[in-house]
Amino acid sequence: MTDAAHFASGKGHRDENFPVASRLIKPALRAPMLAFYRFARAADDVADHATASAEEKLAQLARMEAGLRGEQGASCHGEALNAVLRERGVTDQHALDLLEAFRRDVTKHRYADWAELMDYCRYSASPVGRFVLDLHGESQSIWPANDALCTALQVINHLQDCAKDYRALDRVYVPLDALASQGIGVEALGEDQASLPLRNVLAGLARRTGTLLDRSRVFASGIADRRLALEVGVIQALAESLASRLLRRDPLSERVHHHPLEVVGLAVRGGLRVAVGRRRRMRGSKQPDLHGSRG
Structure with missing residues (x-):
């Protein structure tokens, strides 16, 4: 598996137990929050995939990190969040920390x-x-x-x-x-x-x-x-x-x-x-x- 679509669960922000970028949030900030959510959702889907091997999951998470760091063609979700972070001047450390958690989900x-x-x-x-x-x-x-x-x-x-x-x-x-x-x-x-x-x-x-x-x-x-x-x-x-x-x-x-x-x-x-x-x-x-x- 190399395509993020193969890992997708189909779950979206409206399926979560708690509000995600609800209409209480300023309209201008909802899209950046949803970009972060989509990145996290994609990584979660990778870690929870029922049939992919641990090696496949870790490789996909590595591609997401590469995209997050700006590597073109590595990961659509990573690249999309990278663009948001650069535009807003927000560190990528929060997303990198999340990837560490999803790697633990694969191995621990x-x-x-x-x-x-x-x-x-x-x-x-x-x-x-x-x-x-x-x-x-x-x-x-x-x-x-x-x-x-x-x-x-x-x-x-x-x-x-x-x-x-x-x-x-x-x-x-x-x-x-x-x-x-x-x-x-x-x-x-x-x-x-x-x-x-x-x-x-x-x-x-x-x-x-x-x-x-x-x-x-x-x-x-x-x-x-x-x-x-x-x-x-x-x-x-x-x-x-x-x-x-x-x-x-x-x-x-x-x-x-x-x-x-x-x-x-x-x-x-x-x-x-x-x-x-x-x-x-x-x-x-x-x-x-x-x-x-x-x-």
Whole structure:
């Protein structure tokens, strides 16, 4: 396989669990964000391809990196993003970090503990938000809050899809030490319904994700761009709801994803929370701690 089209899943930005360049974003910035998304989507499709060999996947990811660095004819997605980055004056490091995560997806199918998973999320999740912040000209001082939210979103996706990832790709993001603490192994993810020990594992990880969301709750407050702040508020509200559901629902046998009407309600709630907070700060309220607690 040498053509990116052979790896394409057909999935687009409207199929994701969280908003991607929604209409809350400034119109002039939606196209650059979608170029970044298409690059990430193409790399994700490569890493998740059901029949391509690891060698084929790594070779295709190398072509994407070459295109990202400006090599003509290497990768249409890489070249398209390269043009956007040059036009906007944004570093290519965020996209390069993403490629590192997708290479790990090809070569690493197990994570020993939470620390290993967090290191993976540093490359698979945080760069997405950092790119968006750079594109909007936001301060790097809010990166810690961004990283907390992006990591939480990644872990939520991992927990929702834990059975599918195991069955289809033999890939397990649930830390092995968490499974071992309940006396079970990865094969528990292949059952039709989660056992009580597995439910305990998933609930524990959902609680740790909730801690990340506690740290990211101030994120929108530190964003200068009002429209981006509203989008982050919406995403925060959706993530908090999903993390709460994962404490109560079994992703092996129950629906965790939101229905469309639920998304609308949570989006309104999240947006209003941000709008009210911004109005209060304009009246002289104290600025939030955007670095969050690391405890």
